[in-house]
Amino acid sequence: MSLGVELHCRCILTESKHIGRHIAKVELIPANSHCEETEIIATLKNTGQEVCLDPEAPWVKKVIQKILSSKRR
Amino acid sequence: MSLGVELHCRCILTESKHIGRHIAKVELIPANSHCEETEIIATLKNTGQEVCLDPEAPWVKKVIQKILSSKRR
Numbered sequence: 001m002s003l004g005v006e007l008h009c010r011c012i013l014t015e016s017k018h019i020g021r022h023i024a025k026v027e028l029i030p031a032n033s034h035c036e037e038t039e040i041i042a043t044l045k046n047t048g049q050e051v052c053l054d055p056e057a058p059w060v061k062k063v064i065q066k067i068l069s070s071k072r073r
Numbered sequence: 074m075s076l077g078v079e080l081h082c083r084c085i086l087t088e089s090k091h092i093g094r095h096i097a098k099v100e101l102i103p104a105n106s107h108c109e110e111t112e113i114i115a116t117l118k119n120t121g122q123e124v125c126l127d128p129e130a131p132w133v134k135k136v137i138q139k140i141l142s143s144k145r146r
Contacts, residue, residue: 025102030140032097038143055141064141067103068128070111 009035011052019044019051020063026053028064040064082108084125092117092124093136099126101137113137 010029022044029039040053040060053060083102095117102112113126113133126133 023103024105025100027098027100028137028140029098030096030143038140061141064101064137067101067111068113068134068137070103 007034009037009039010041011037011039014052014054014057015042016054016057018059020059020066022046023063024048026064026067080107082110082112083114084110084112086125087127087130088115088124089127089130091132093132093139095119096136097121099137099140 006029019042023042024045025043027039027041027043029035029041031038038055040055042051042053043049044051053063079102092115096115097118098116100112100114100116102108102114104111111128113128115124115126116122117124126136
């Protein structure tokens with residue numbers, strides 16, 4: 001029974017296109033006993049589709065910084 | 074029909090205790106048309122419980138930086 005946390009890695013490929021403005025939310029999953037890689041999974045605005053992002057990519061870090069610094073709309 | 078994105082704010086109170094090491098994953102939800110506040114929701118390791126974190130709190134920013142910088146376990 002998984003308590004809201006996956007029992008394996010969820011990402012195989014990561015999205016290379018800069019999709020920052022299409023992102024509705026971002027999930028940060030630290031490396032754990034089930035997956036050795038930190039994973040970042042974005043949910044897209046229109047489709048609700050989930051897309052894996054590369055934690056090392058500068059544009060991904062910028063998107064996350066922007067979310068954290070933009071307190072209000 | 075919500076495509077994986079809430080139609081209202083999900084956070085009322087935020088957790089003030091430094092719970093960084095109990096966090097299994099973190100969700101970052103930028104302010105949007107349904108909720109004017111940026112919201113950060115952590116899922117706890119053992120219980121799978123969801124807890125809201127204050128995007129302005131320094132310890133929260135440190136937790137997120139640590140997740141992003143720790144590529145591998």
